[in-house]
Amino acid sequence: MIDPVTGSRLQFALTTIVHIIFPVMSMGLAPFLVYFTWKDIRTGKPIYEQLRRFWTRIFAVSFVVGTVTGIVLEFEFGTNFAAFSTTAGELFGGPLALEGMMAFMLEATFLGIFVFGRERVGNALYMVSAIAVGLGTWLSAVWILIANSWMQTPRGYELATENGQTIVQLVDPVAAYANPRFPWMFVHMQNAAVESVALFMAGIGAYFVFKHHVWAYPVEKIGFWEATLKFGLLALLITAPLQVLHGDLYARHVVETQPQKFAAMEAVWETDSYVPEYIVAFPTSIQDLLDPRAKDIFGIGIPGGASWLASGGDPQATIQGLEEFDGPQPPVAIVFWAFRIMVALGFWFILLAVWGGYRWWRGELLEDDLLHKALMVSTPLGILAVELGWVVTEVGRQPWVIQNVLRTSEGVSPGLTAAEATMTLAGFAVVYLGLLALYTYVIVRIIRAGPPDVNGPELDGPAETPTSEVQSDD
Amino acid sequence: MTDPASLATGPLFGLPLADLWFGLLFFIFATFLFLDGFDFGVGALFATREDADEREQLLSAIGPFWDGNEVWLVVFGGAMFAAFPAVYANLFSRHYLLMFAILGALIVRGLAPEMYEQRHDAAWQRWWGRAFVVGSLTAPFFLGMFTANWLLGATTIVTLPGLVVGLAVVALTVVDGVAFLRLKTRGDLREDLRTDGYRALAAYLVLVVVTLGYVYGAAPALRSSLFSTPVAALVLATLVLAGVYAAATRADRYYVAFGAAAGLVFALVGIVAGLMYPAIDRAGGLTVETAIVSTLSLNLLSIGAAILLPLVFLYFAILYSAFSGPIEAGESY
Numbered sequence: 001m002i003d004p005v006t007g008s009r010l011q012f013a014l015t016t017i018v019h020i021i022f023p024v025m026s027m028g029l030a031p032f033l034v035y036f037t038w039k040d041i042r043t044g045k046p047i048y049e050q051l052r053r054f055w056t057r058i059f060a061v062s063f064v065v066g067t068v069t070g071i072v073l074e075f076e077f078g079t080n081f082a083a084f085s086t087t088a089g090e091l092f093g094g095p096l097a098l099e100g101m102m103a104f105m106l107e108a109t110f111l112g113i114f115v116f117g118r119e120r121v122g123n124a125l126y127m128v129s130a131i132a133v134g135l136g137t138w139l140s141a142v143w144i145l146i147a148n149s150w151m152q153t154p155r156g157y158e159l160a161t162e163n164g165q166t167i168v169q170l171v172d173p174v175a176a177y178a179n180p181r182f183p184w185m186f187v188h189m190q191n192a193a194v195e196s197v198a199l200f201m202a203g204i205g206a207y208f209v210f211k212h213h214v215w216a217y218p219v220e221k222i223g224f225w226e227a228t229l230k231f232g233l234l235a236l237l238i239t240a241p242l243q244v245l246h247g248d249l250y251a252r253h254v255v256e257t258q259p260q261k262f263a264a265m266e267a268v269w270e271t272d273s274y275v276p277e278y279i280v281a282f283p284t285s286i287q288d289l290l291d292p293r294a295k296d297i298f299g300i301g302i303p304g305g306a307s308w309l310a311s312g313g314d315p316q317a318t319i320q321g322l323e324e325f326d327g328p329q330p331p332v333a334i335v336f337w338a339f340r341i342m343v344a345l346g347f348w349f350i351l352l353a354v355w356g357g358y359r360w361w362r363g364e365l366l367e368d369d370l371l372h373k374a375l376m377v378s379t380p381l382g383i384l385a386v387e388l389g390w391v392v393t394e395v396g397r398q399p400w401v402i403q404n405v406l407r408t409s410e411g412v413s414p415g416l417t418a419a420e421a422t423m424t425l426a427g428f429a430v431v432y433l434g435l436l437a438l439y440t441y442v443i444v445r446i447i448r449a450g451p452p453d454v455n456g457p458e459l460d461g462p463a464e465t466p467t468s469e470v471q472s473d474d
Numbered sequence: 475m476t477d478p479a480s481l482a483t484g485p486l487f488g489l490p491l492a493d494l495w496f497g498l499l500f501f502i503f504a505t506f507l508f509l510d511g512f513d514f515g516v517g518a519l520f521a522t523r524e525d526a527d528e529r530e531q532l533l534s535a536i537g538p539f540w541d542g543n544e545v546w547l548v549v550f551g552g553a554m555f556a557a558f559p560a561v562y563a564n565l566f567s568r569h570y571l572l573m574f575a576i577l578g579a580l581i582v583r584g585l586a587p588e589m590y591e592q593r594h595d596a597a598w599q600r601w602w603g604r605a606f607v608v609g610s611l612t613a614p615f616f617l618g619m620f621t622a623n624w625l626l627g628a629t630t631i632v633t634l635p636g637l638v639v640g641l642a643v644v645a646l647t648v649v650d651g652v653a654f655l656r657l658k659t660r661g662d663l664r665e666d667l668r669t670d671g672y673r674a675l676a677a678y679l680v681l682v683v684v685t686l687g688y689v690y691g692a693a694p695a696l697r698s699s700l701f702s703t704p705v706a707a708l709v710l711a712t713l714v715l716a717g718v719y720a721a722a723t724r725a726d727r728y729y730v731a732f733g734a735a736a737g738l739v740f741a742l743v744g745i746v747a748g749l750m751y752p753a754i755d756r757a758g759g760l761t762v763e764t765a766i767v768s769t770l771s772l773n774l775l776s777i778g779a780a781i782l783l784p785l786v787f788l789y790f791a792i793l794y795s796a797f798s799g800p801i802e803a804g805e806s807y
Contacts, residue, residue, distance in 0.1 A: 061588060067541055068584040072577045074551045078566030079573050089559020090771045097552035097775060100545065101782040108545045109789035112538030113796050121796050132789075163560060163764060170771045171482070413567035420570050427574065431581065438585075442592050 005412045007421030008080040011428055015072055016394075017387060018432040022066030022439070024386050027141060027190065028197030029059045030134035032231065033114075037130040041123045050224050050451040051231075057446050060115045065439050067108070069432065074100075080421075084401055084411030087167050091157055091176055092147055099143030107136025141189060149181035151402045152393070153257045168405065181257065184250040185393075191243050192389065195349065196382030198235035202356070203379025204447055205229025209365075210372035224451040226366065229375075233356045233365075240349040247346060248309065255310040258403060259320045261396035264335040266306050267294040271321040277305025281340055292336045330398040334391060342388040345381055352378060482770040491776055492766035495557040496747070496754060498779070502553055504743035506546030507617070507643070508650065508736050513540040515651015517583060517610020518644070519670060520603065528663055529603065531801055533587050535658040538797050542790065544584065549786075556775050558765045564758040569620055572631050576616040583609030611644060618643030622685075625746055626693055627756030635688050642681035646739060648674035649719065653735040657728045660800050671723050671731075679716055682742070689749065695756075696749050705748040708741045715741060 002010070033055055040048035074096065077085045085092070110132035113121055117129070156176030160169040170176060208225035211217050219225065255262045268275060281299035283289040288297050294306075302308075304315025311317030322329050352374060359365045401408040485491045513536045520532050555562040566573050586606035590599055618640035622628070626635060652671035656664050686709065689696050699705055715737040722730035752761045766772060 064541065064584060064588045067544065068581040071544070071548055071551075071580060074548055074555075075566055075573055075577060077555065078551075078562045079570050080567070082563035082567035085555065085563035086560050089555055089562060090767050093552070093556030093559050093562070093767070094771055094775050094778075097549070097556035098778050098782070100549040100552040101779065101786060104545050104548055105542070105782075105786045105789060108542040109786075109793045112542060112793050116538040117796050125792075125796070160768075162768075163760070165560075167559075169768055170774075173770065173774055413563075413570070415567055416570060423571070424574050427578070431578065435581070435585070438589070442589070445592065 001418040002422045002425060003418055004416040004421040005409050007418070007425045008412045008416065009408065011080060011421070011425045012076060013394075014425075014428055014432060015069065015076065016390070018436055019066065019069040019073055020386065020390060021383055021436070022062045022069060023137070023140070024193045024196050024383055025062035025200075026059055026066060027137045028193035028195075028200075029055055029062070030137045031194060032197065032201075032235070033059060034130050034134045037127060041127055046454045047223065047227055049454045050221070051227065053454075054224070054446075054451045056115060058443060060111070061439065061442055061446070063107075063111060065435060069435065072428075080413055080416065081401070081411045082413035082415075084406060086165055087406055087411070088151075088402060089167070090170050091150060091154075091168055095143045095147040095150075095177070099140055099147075103136050103139035103143060105136075106132050107140065110136065138190065141186065145185045145189065146177050146179065146182055149179040149185050150176055152185075152397060153179055153181040154402050154405055155179060168402070181253065184246070184253050187246055188243070188250055188389070189386075191239050191246070192382070192386050194235060195239035195243055196386055198232045198239055199349065199352075199375075199378050199382035200232070200380070201228050202232030202236060202352075202375045203377075205232055206372040206375035207379075210369060210376070213366045214369040214372065221451050229365070230360070233353070233360060236349065236353040237357050240346070240353040244343075244346045244350060247343075251309060252312050255319075258397060260322065260325045261330065261335070261392075262310065263320055263322045263325075264330045264332045264396050265339040265392060266319065267292040267297070267332055267336040268306070268319050269293055269295070269321045269323050271318060271324055273307060273316050273318040274304045275306040275310075275319045276301030276303050277309060278340075279305070289337075290333050292333055328399040330396055335396045338388040338391040338395070342385050342392065345385040345388070348378070349382070349385075481773045485769060486773045486776050489776075491772050492762050495553070495766065495772070495776075496751065496762045499550065499553055499557065500743050500747040502546060502550045504740045506543070506550055507614075507647075507743060508739040509543035509546060510540065511614065511647040511650040511739055512536070512654035512735075513543055513651075514583070514610045514614045514644075514647040515649070515674075516655060517606050517651075518648050519651055519655065519667070520610070521607040522670065523663075526599075531659055531663065532655065533590065534801050535655060537587070538793065540584070540587070542793060544580065547580075553779075557767055557772065558754060558760075558762075559767060561755045561758070561760055561765050564755050564760070565624060568629060568757060569623060569631070572616060572620050572623070576613060576620060579609050579613035579616055581609075582606075583613050585609075610647075614643045614647045615640040621746060625750050625756070626696075627753075629757055635685060635692075638681055638685050638688065642678055642685060642742075645674045645678035645681060646742065649678055650735045650739060652723070653719070653728070653732040656723070656726075657732055658800050668723055672720065675716055675719060678738075679712075682712065699749045699751075702748060705745055708744045708748065712738060712741045712745075 033052065036048050036052040036055065039045070040052045077092075110129040113125065113129040114133050118126060121129070154168070154176075156170065156172035156174070157168040158171050160167055162169075205225045205228035208219045208222065209229055212219040212222045212225070251262070251265075254265075263269075266275070266277075275294070278294060278297065278299040278301045281292070281297050283292070284298045307317040307319060308315045310319055322332065352371075355371055356365065356375070359368045359371055365371075397403055399407045399409065401411045516532050516536050520529060523529050523532065551562070554565075582605050586602045586609055590602040590606065593599070619631075619633075619636035621643070622636040622639035623631075623633060626633070628636065649671060652667050652674065655667055656671075659667070686700065689700055715734045719731050719734035719738065722728075722734060750756070752763070754760055754762050754765050767775070
C-alpha cells in the first residue's frame with residue numbers, strides 16, 4: 001500500500017504528465033490550422049485543403065483524448081487535494097470556472113463545426129470556427145496558467161479563518177491574477193507548444209521526404225509531405241531561438257521569486273558568488289546522478305556563468321544555496337537533470353532550425369539525409385522538452401504546493417485512505433498509459449494513411465493514381 | 475459598480491448571490507444531464523441496433539455535439555470549486571472512488587466513438603461499440619448514485635437509494651436519447667425508437683416513485699421538504715411532462731417530445747435541489763450560507779458568469795443550428 005500523500009502526488013504527476021501532451025498538440029496546431037483554413041478558403045489550392053483536413057484529424061483525436069484526460073484533473077483537486085482546495089479555493093477556483101466557461105466551451109462547440117461542418121456552413125462561419133477553436137485552446141492556457149502562476153508567486157491574498165479552517169482570502173484581485181509570473185509562463189508555454197508541433201511536422205515530413213528522395217521509394221502525394229516539412233521548419237526557425245531567449249529571462253525571474261527552486265535547478269548547496277554554469281554535466285558516479293552537487297560534478301563550466309544568468313550580467317553575483325532554506329528540499333536530482341536536458345534540447349532545436357534553414361536556402365533540403373534523420377529522431381523531442389520544463393517548474397517548487405503558504409503534504413485530502421489511493425493510482429497507471437499507447441497507435445495510423453484525396457489539380461509530386469488505399473473517411 | 479473597493483464589502487447590487495449560485499450550480503448540472511444525457515441515451519440505444527448503417531447514424535447524430543455537451547460537467551466542477559470551495563473539497567474527497575468511477579466511465583464513453591471510426595474491421599468496431607455502450611450506461615448510473623449520496627448525506631459508496639436513482643437516471647437518459655434521435659433520423663429507425671421511449675419512460679416513472687417513497691419513509695430530515703411548494707410542483711410537473719412526452723412521441727411531434735424530455739431532466743434536478751436546500755453538503759454539515767465563497771471572489775465570479783454564460787448559449791445555438799434536422803441518407807459528417 002502506498003500512503004495517501006505519496007499516492008496522491010504520484011497520481012497527479014502521472015495524470016498531468018500524460019494529459020499535457022494532448023493540449024500541447026492542440027495548442028501548437030491551432031495557429032497552423034487557422035492559417036491552412038484561411039489559405040484553403042482564399043486560394044482554393046488543393047494543398048491547403050489537404051493540410052487543413054489532415055491536420056484537423058490529428059487535432060480532433062488530440063482534442064478528444066485531451067478532454068477525457070483533462071476532466072479528471074479538474075476533479076482531482078477535490079478528490080485528492082481537498083485540504084488544498086478548501087484552503088485555496090477562493091483564489092484557485094475562479095480561474096478554473098472561467099476557463100470552463102470562457103475557453104473550453106468556445107473550443108468544444110466550434111470544434112463540432114470545424115471538424116464536421118465544412119459542407120454545412122459557409123466560408124465565413126467556417127473561418128470563424130477555426131479561429132474560435134484556436135482561440136479557445138489558447139484561452140484555456142491563459143486561465144490554467146493564471147491559476148498555476150499564483151501558486152508559484154502568490155500575491156493579493158491574506159490568511160483568514162472560515163468554518164474553523166485557515167484559508168487564503170482574496171483581497172487584491174489585480175495583484176493575485178495579474179501575477180508577475182504569468183507572462184513568463186504563458187509565453188514560454190505557448191511558444192513551446194508551437195515549437196513542439198513544428199518539430200512534429202518537420203519530423204514526419206522528413207520521414208516521407210527521406211523515403212521518397214533519398215531511398216527513392218515513391219511516396220504518394222509527396223508534395224504534401226514536402227510542404228509539411230517546410231511549414232514545420234519555418235515555424236521552428238521562428239520559435240526555437242525565441243524559446244531559449246525568453247527561457248533565459250524567465251530563469252532570472254525565478255531567481256528573484258523562487259530562489260530555492262533556482263538553487264535546485266543549479267544544484268548549488270552553499271551560498272556563493274562567481275558560480276559557474278555547467279553547460280555540460282556528466283555524472284561520473286551514481287552519487288552524481290542521484291544527488292548532484294554542482295561543486296563536485298564533472299562538467300564543463302563557464303566561470304561565473306550561473307551568477308551571470310541569475311543576475312542578468314554580473315558574473316560576481318551571489319546565488320543563495322539550498323542550505324539557506326529550512327525544512328525539506330525539493331528533490332534536487334530530478335530538477336537539476338530535467339533542467340539540463342531541457343536546455344540541451346532547446347539548443348539542439350536551434351541547431352536543427354539553422355541547419356535546416358541553411359539547406360533550404362541552398363536548395364538542398366530534400367537531399368540532406370543526415371538532416372532528415374536528425375529531424376525524424378527529434379519528432380517527439382519538443383513534447384519531451386515541455387514535460388521536462390514542467391518537471392522543473394512543479395518539482396522545483398516542492399515542498400510547497402503554494403510557495404511559502406501551504407506544503408503539498410498538507411494539501412492532501414484528510415479522509416483519504418491508503419487503500420483508496422493505491423487503487424486509483426494503479427487504475428490510472430493502466431488507463432493513462434493505455435490511452436497514451438492508443439493515441440500513438442491512432443496518430444501513426446492517420447500518418448500512414450496520409451493526406452486525403454481532394455478534387456483539383458494534382459500536386460507537384462510524381463504522377464500517381466488517385467485511387468489508393470487512402471480513404472478520406474472523416 | 476463604479477468603485478472597485480465596494481466589490482469587497484457587499485454582494486453585487488445587493489443580490490442574494492449565495493442562493494443564486496446554488497440555483498445556478500444545479501441549473502448547470504441539469505443542462506449537463508440533459509445535453510450529455512441524450513448522448514448517453516444514444517449510447518444505450520446503440521446496443522439495440524445491429525445494422526452497421528444504423529449504428530453509423532447514431533454516432534453521426536451525436537458526433538459534433540457530445541464534446542461540447544460534456545464540457546457542462548467541467549463548468550459544473552469549476553463553478554462548484556469557485557463558489558463553494560469547501561463543498562467541492564468535501565464532496566469529491568468523500569465520494570472518492572465513486573468520482574473516479576464516473577470519470578473512468580466518461581473516458582470510455584468519450585474515447586469509444588472516436589476509436590470506432592478509426593478502423594473499419596468488424597472486431598475493432600465490435601469492441602469499441604461495446605465500450606461505447608458500457609461507458610454510456612455506467613456514466614449516468616454512477617452520476618445518479620453520486621447525486622443520491624450527495625442529497626442524502628451518505629458516506630458509503632453503495633446505498634439503496636443510490637442504486638435506485640442510478641437506474642432512474644439511466645432510464646431518463648434513454649428517454650432523452652430517444653427524443654433526440656427521433657429528431658435526427660428517418661424511416662424505420664425513427665419508428666422503432668418510439669417503443670424504446672415508452673418503456674424507458676415507464677421505468678423512469680416507477681423509479682422516481684420508489685425514490686420519493688424512500689425519501690418519505692427513510693429520510694425524515696427531508697420529509698418536510700418533500701411537501702414544500704417547489705418540490706411538490708416539480709413532482710406534478712414530472713407527471714404532466716411524462717404525459718406530454720408520450721403523447722408527442724405518439725403523434726410524431728418531435729420537438730415537443732424533445733422539449734418534454736428536457737423538462738423531465740430539469741424537473742428531476744430541481745427536485746434534488748429543492749430537497750437539499752438550504753443544506754448543500756449534508757454529511758459535511760455545510761449550508762449554502764456557510765459554504766459560499768467570500769464576497770469579493772463571489773462578485774468577480776458573478777460578473778464573469780453573467781458575461782460568459784449568455785455567450786456559451788450563443789455558441790450552442792450556432793452549433794445546433796449548423797447541424798439541425800435529420801441526418802441525410804449516407805451522410806456521415
